[in-house]
Every structure is written in C-alpha cells, then in structure tokens.
Amino acid sequence: MKIDQLILGSYETNCYVLRKSDADRDCIIIDTGLQAGGLVDFLETNKLNPLAVVLTHGHADHIAGAALLREKYPGIKVYIHKLDAGMLMESERNLSVLAGIRFSTDPADLLVDEPDVIELAGIRLEVLHTPGHTPGGICLYSKDDGVAFVGDTLFAESVGRTDFPGGSSTQIIRSIKKKILVLPGETICYTGHGPSTSIAKEKVYNPYLK
Numbered sequence: 081m082k083i084d085q086l087i088l089g090s091y092e093t094n095c096y097v098l099r100k101s102d103a104d105r106d107c108i109i110i111d112t113g114l115q116a117g118g119l120v121d122f123l124e125t126n127k128l129n130p131l132a133v134v135l136t137h138g139h140a141d142h143i144a145g146a147a148l149l150r151e152k153y154p155g156i157k158v159y160i161h162k163l164d165a166g167m168l169m170e171s172e173r174n175l176s177v178l179a180g181i182r183f184s185t186d187p188a189d190l191l192v193d194e195p196d197v198i199e200l201a202g203i204r205l206e207v208l209h210t211p212g213h214t215p216g217g218i219c220l221y222s223k224d225d226g227v228a229f230v231g232d233t234l235f236a237e238s239v240g241r242t243d244f245p246g247g248s249s250t251q252i253i254r255s256i257k258k259k260i261l262v263l264p265g266e267t268i269c270y271t272g273h274g275p276s277t278s279i280a281k282e283k284v285y286n287p288y289l290k
Contacts, residue, residue, distance in 0.1 A: 081203060081225040083270070086122060088113025090179075091141035094272055095119055096229060097128065100202035108200050109133045109149070110220065110229050111272065114179060116145025120152055129153075131200045134192075135160040136231025136272060137217040138167025139244075140176035140183050147185040159198065161209065162191040164216030175244060192218065205229075208259045212252020213240035219260060221267075230269045234260055236277040239288045256289060 082099040093113040099106070107128045112119060112135075123130060130153055135143050138160060146158055146168070160168065167174040169184050176183035192198065194209040198220070205220040210233045217240075220229040232240035234256050242249040260269070265280035282289060 081222060081227065083227070084122070085270070086113075086119055088118055088145065089115040089141060092273060093141045094270065094274075095145075096270055097122065097130075098201070098203055099128070104201065105129050106131055106201040108198075108203055108205075110270075111136055111142040111231070112145025112149060114141045114144045114181075116148045119145060120148060123153075130156050132157045132159055132198070134198060134205070134220060135164070135188075136219070136229065136233075137161070137214040138164035138174050139214065139232070140171075140174045140179055140181070142231070142272065143168060143174060143185075144176060144181070144183045147183070150185070157189040159190045159192050160188045161207075161216030161218045162193055163211070164214050165191055167214070167216075173245070194218075210252075210255035210259050212242060212248050212250075212255045214244070215246045217255070221263065226264065226266055227268045227270060228260065228263060230260060230271055232272040234269060234277075234282065234286075235271050235273065236275050237282070237286050239286070240272075253288065261289070 084097040086095045096110040098108045171182040196207040198205045208219040267279045
C-alpha cells in the first residue's frame with residue numbers, strides 16, 4: 081500500500097491518501113481535516129481519482145473537508161459509522177460551533193459497523209468499532225499491509241480525549257485494549273494527530289494502558 085500523509089487545517093489533522101501502489105491513480109481518503117484545500121491540491125497535482133472518504137469519527141476537524149471533496153469529485157462516496165452519522169448534519173454534535181464555522185453537509189453515502197470490510201482501489205480495510213472518543217469512532221485495519229488507521233482513539237503514548245459529548249474514558253481504554261492492542265505488535269498505527277506509532281511501542285510506553 082502507498083500511504084501519503086497530509087497535515088490539514090488549523091487543528092493539524094492527519095489525512096491519509098491510500099493507493100494500492102505508487103503507479104495507481106484510484107485512492108481512498110481517510111479523514112479530511114477542517115480545511116481540505118491542501119488535499120484537493122495534492123489530488124490534482126498527482127492526478128489521483130478519489131473513490132471514497134472514510135471518516136474515523138464525526139468531529140469537525142476530521143469531516144469538514146468532505147463538503148469540498150463532494151463538490152470537486154461528485155462521484156466520491158462518504159463512509160462513517162452509523163452512530164456518528166448524524167454528526168455530518170449537526171454542527172453542535174460535530175463541534176464545528178466551537179471552531180466558529182457551523183459546518184454541516186449531506187448525509188453519508190454508506191454507514192459502516194464492525195465487522196464490515198471496505199474494499200476499494202485494490203485495498204482491503206477491516207472496520208473496528210472503537211467507541212470512547214465518540215460513540216461511532218472506528219479504526220481501519222489492513223492485515224495485508226500491517227497498518228491500522230486509528231483516528232483519535234489512540235495516539236503515540238496517549239489516547240483520545242473523552243471530555244466531549246459522547247466521550248467515555250472507560251470505553252476508550254476498553255476499545256484500545258480489546259480491538260487495537262490485540263493486533264500484531266509490528267502493526268503501524270497511523271493516528272489522527274501527531275506521529276505514527278506501533279502496537280509494540282504502545283504496549284510498553286503508553287501510560288494510559290497500564
């Protein structure tokens with residue numbers, strides 16, 4: 081898998097553009113940042129064809145760019161977990177009100193839940209439901225490539241915030257331990273903010289998971 085990482089918007093959200101190989105043009109996007117202009121520039125510069133946006137959860141700093149992508153690429157499909165689906169349309173729930181933008185967009189095209197598998201552009205992603213940061217938070221695992229896209233559930237030596245509406249510290253730790261830490265130790269975890277990490281590293285160094 082070819083993985084391009086972009087850091088987007090004022091909240092420095094990690095956006096990932098996934099392709100089967102460097103030669104392929106079809107791609108999947110994971111999260112869009114609060115502002116997606118840089119993402120569109122990247123797609124156009126590299127002549128890529130985004131088939132879908134998969135949103136790890138419904139907070140504005142991960143979903144707001146979806147509106148611009150739908151405008152630029154009318155055929156693109158938006159995926160989100162069914163429990164966070166309403167956040168696309170509700171500015172209070174997606175916290176865009178706090179960012180001063182009051183963002184909302186059309187409903188998702190496809191709602192996912194564990195154990196769904198997303199297969200597009202030659203890539204296979206297993207959906208892991210990992211509530212705690214939001215009720216419908218998901219992680220996306222590629223067994224073939226040994227990588228997981230963990231959104232704001234897990235960070236390098238930290239975990240996602242749980243003080244927003246719908247968050248739960250008990251749930252997020254349970255999600256990480258039962259859904260993420262059981263993956264092979266060499267699995268690389270691509271986070272929603274900040275640097276990537278690995279399962280093995282987090283088992284040793286993450287103080288929240290002791």
